[in-house]
Amino acid sequence: MNDQNQHPPADDTNNNQSAQNPPSAGGSLLNRVANRPTNTPNGTPPSGTPQNGTAPTTATTNPPATNPLSRPPFGAGKSGGGTGSSGTSPFRPLPTREQIEFALLPLHGLAVRFELKGLGDPFYRLLGHDVNVENSDSRLVVRKLEQGGDVVKKIQELLDLAWEKYSFRGASLVYQLENEALMKQLNAPSYMPKKDFFDDDDEQDTKAELPKPAIKVLRSIDMVLVLNVLSRARTQVLLGTSPIMFNQHYLNRALVSDDPRLVTLAMATGVI
Numbered sequence: 001m002n003d004q005n006q007h008p009p010a011d012d013t014n015n016n017q018s019a020q021n022p023p024s025a026g027g028s029l030l031n032r033v034a035n036r037p038t039n040t041p042n043g044t045p046p047s048g049t050p051q052n053g054t055a056p057t058t059a060t061t062n063p064p065a066t067n068p069l070s071r072p073p074f075g076a077g078k079s080g081g082g083t084g085s086s087g088t089s090p091f092r093p094l095p096t097r098e099q100i101e102f103a104l105l106p107l108h109g110l111a112v113r114f115e116l117k118g119l120g121d122p123f124y125r126l127l128g129h130d131v132n133v134e135n136s137d138s139r140l141v142v143r144k145l146e147q148g149g150d151v152v153k154k155i156q157e158l159l160d161l162a163w164e165k166y167s168f169r170g171a172s173l174v175y176q177l178e179n180e181a182l183m184k185q186l187n188a189p190s191y192m193p194k195k196d197f198f199d200d201d202d203e204q205d206t207k208a209e210l211p212k213p214a215i216k217v218l219r220s221i222d223m224v225l226v227l228n229v230l231s232r233a234r235t236q237v238l239l240g241t242s243p244i245m246f247n248q249h250y251l252n253r254a255l256v257s258d259d260p261r262l263v264t265l266a267m268a269t270g271v272i
Contacts, residue, residue, distance in 0.1 A: 107258060108215070108258040108260060108263070109215060109216060110215070110216055110217075110218065110258065110260075110263050111215055111216070111217045111218070111256050111257060111258040111263065112217070112218050112219070112220050112256065112257060112258075112262055112263050112266040112267075112271065113177070113217055113218065113219045113220065113254065113255070113256045114174075114220050114225075114226045114229045114230055114254070114255045114256070114257075115177075115219070115226070115230075115253075115254040115255070116138040116141065116142070116226060116227075116230065116251060116252075117138045117254070118138070119138070119221065119223055119226060120135070120136065120223075121135035121136065121141065122135075122141060122145075122155065122223050122227065123135065123144075123151060123155075125223050126155055126158055126223060126224070127151065127154060127155065138252070139252065142246075142248050142251040142252055143248070145246040145251065146246050146247060146248055146251075148246070152246065155227075156244055156246075158224065159224060159227055159228050159231070159244055160244065162224045162225075162228065163228050163232075166225075166228075166265060168240045168261060168265075169240045170239075170240055171237055171238065171239050171240070172237070172238045172257055172259040172261065172262055173236060173237065173238075173257060173259065174229070174233050174236055174237070174238050174255040174256070174257045175236060175255065175256050175257065176236070176253055176254065176255055177253075177254040177255070177256055215258070217256060218263070218266060218267070218271040218272070219271060219272050220266040220269065220270070220271055221270045221271060221272055222266070222269035222270045224269070225265060225266060225269050227251075228244075229255060229257075229262070230250055230251050230253060230255065231244045231245055231246055231247075231250055231251060232244060232245075233250070233253075233255060234250075238257070238262075
């Protein structure tokens with residue numbers, strides 16, 4: 001009998017497997033990790049692997065990441081705003097229109113006005129000259145004061161002497177009156193109630209009283225004081241150290257101030 005029948009040839013499959021997969025003992029960490037077996041069931045190709053040379057019909061995609069900044073802003077839902085599913089706001093919506101009553105009250109109850117119009121001839125009243133009917137126009141008087149001369153210098157000396165006697169120090173705010181409308185607003189009655197808005201206890205005290213002006217404006221009629229204030233005030237500030245400047249821009253103004261010092265001087269020298 002032939003020896004080939006008694007010793008069949010060895011199977012090449014085992015040899016091939018041992019040749020393809022050598023033992024990993026003593027190999028590098030990279031080889032051990034790369035050769036780690038997977039849990040893929042036998043006969044089932046991994047996901048996304050083509051079968052029989054054809055591409056898979058469906059592909060698994062990850063859901064898009066949500067951006068926390070892409071949410072709608074607060075109050076962008078339904079009427080009333082809100083970010084919840086119902087679109088309602090946790091806060092009560094504000095009314096579209098709300099009526100508010102307010103009033104501007106002055107710091108002091110008295111103010112004084114300084115203006116040359118209607119005060120007469122300063123050369124007659126200060127220097128004792130004869131009455132000149134032409135000087136009844138304040139604009140003509142301002143032109144003569146602006147031209148200067150010996151007579152104007154005498155008036156300036158009288159003003160400087162009186163200003164030193166006033167002992168006015170520091171600064172004071174003055175406000176220009178461009179028209180009579182502002183004077184009417186200053187003299188307008190104030191409808192602010194005397195008691196507190198939230199005091200509803202004394203309802204019997206609501207008597208029909210006539211409203212009073214928010215501020216009472218007096219007018220200075222002393223020629224020396226009026227010329228001093230008009231010629232020394234710059235824009236909206238009156239400094240005690242300001243020099244006299246006879247200029248049409250200053251003397252043709254009408255100024256008002258609620259400074260208690262100026263009010264006291266005006267009441268002492270004459271007001272209407």
